[in-house]
Amino acid sequence: MMNLNVPFNDLSRFARTHEAALNEIAQRVIRSGRYVLGREVSDFETRLADWLGTSHAVGVNSGTDALALGLRALGVGNGDEVLTVGFTATPTVAAIRMAGGVPVFVDIDATYTMDPNDLVRRITPRTKAIIPVHLYGFPADMPSILAIAKDRGVAVLEDAAQAHGATIQGRRVGSFGNASAFSFYPTKNLGGLGDGGAVVTSDEIIAERLRRLRMYGEEERYASVEEGVNSRLDELQAAFLSYMLAQLEARNARRADISRRYRAAIQNRALELPNQEYAGRDGVWHLFVIAVDDRDNFMAHMHARGIGTAIHYPQPVYRQTAYDFLHVDPGEYPVTERYSSRIVSLPLYPELSDSEVEAVIDAANAYLPA
Numbered sequence: 001m002m003n004l005n006v007p008f009n010d011l012s013r014f015a016r017t018h019e020a021a022l023n024e025i026a027q028r029v030i031r032s033g034r035y036v037l038g039r040e041v042s043d044f045e046t047r048l049a050d051w052l053g054t055s056h057a058v059g060v061n062s063g064t065d066a067l068a069l070g071l072r073a074l075g076v077g078n079g080d081e082v083l084t085v086g087f088t089a090t091p092t093v094a095a096i097r098m099a100g101g102v103p104v105f106v107d108i109d110a111t112y113t114m115d116p117n118d119l120v121r122r123i124t125p126r127t128k129a130i131i132p133v134h135l136y137g138f139p140a141d142m143p144s145i146l147a148i149a150k151d152r153g154v155a156v157l158e159d160a161a162q163a164h165g166a167t168i169q170g171r172r173v174g175s176f177g178n179a180s181a182f183s184f185y186p187t188k189n190l191g192g193l194g195d196g197g198a199v200v201t202s203d204e205i206i207a208e209r210l211r212r213l214r215m216y217g218e219e220e221r222y223a224s225v226e227e228g229v230n231s232r233l234d235e236l237q238a239a240f241l242s243y244m245l246a247q248l249e250a251r252n253a254r255r256a257d258i259s260r261r262y263r264a265a266i267q268n269r270a271l272e273l274p275n276q277e278y279a280g281r282d283g284v285w286h287l288f289v290i291a292v293d294d295r296d297n298f299m300a301h302m303h304a305r306g307i308g309t310a311i312h313y314p315q316p317v318y319r320q321t322a323y324d325f326l327h328v329d330p331g332e333y334p335v336t337e338r339y340s341s342r343i344v345s346l347p348l349y350p351e352l353s354d355s356e357v358e359a360v361i362d363a364a365n366a367y368l369p370a
């Protein structure tokens, strides 16, 4: 039996391997004398938009800001209903509140993403926008969601914070909605050395509005035409991110290889592996999430063998204390509820060694439910 400690994640591995290049980039920015919204940011925005197949990218402070400003640019304001899933990271919902919106939840299906059938049941004339989340790097069913939204004149903002490079029928997510939000938080598939985010769109008017909103609402310097915020991407992060973007496809390919190996070699009837065989949808394996009935027991077993695990996420957003005021009845979301109590994430990052991958597989296969 292999006895390896496999951390759930280890961001220092990439940074160590690329230390010389990262130092050089930092020096270039330090010497430039320009530190916020300069050439590095506009170069990165152009690269990102080109890579995704959109006309514009607007760099902001974080993925949360990208969602909140994206909603505002789509016209969401005080009291407007925004449909999204409870089965997501808290920031998806926090952003709806930041824009003044009222979150209304939709259940998921076996893909862990928004169930278009439930969406049809929840959409009303009060619905202003829909945020599908490409959770764990797997694309939500955009063709169905877009058809439903279009029929009713509702805007769609993709939450692509976990899905840089995921495709539907060969087209990258982020290019389907009226606008889409990305996060560059360090653990994401495309992550910087700090916070960052971007909104992408192919609508010139939405892009212009976003450029104002991120900079105090200014049309020109010291002339605000609407209430904005400070949510700028800085030069240092943008320069790092341009470098990371060039590594992304190779690193996504390594994630896919590890996932393929997990799916082929983990054979334990107590563990439900992610099924990603859905026509035309190709994920980027941000997380490898399995489902197991006695989750605490499974996690204790893995930890005893030195394998890090985590839960993404322990509670649907509507169950968290901060959102009690929404008075959501969990009984309305049976699939969200069923998976929330059973999901566990296994280590999945490009820098995992083959022997670490085998150690995870051995430990998972050795698990015996109580």
Ligand SMILES: *Cc1c(COP(=O)(O)O)cnc(C)c1O
Pocket: 062, 063, 064, 065, 088, 089, 091, 092, 133, 135, 159, 161, 162, 183, 184, 185, 195, 196, 197
């Ligand atoms: C990370 C994440 C966000 C928020 O991104 P930040 O950059 O941390 O603000 C939003 N939605 C999802 C699904 C995420 O995973």
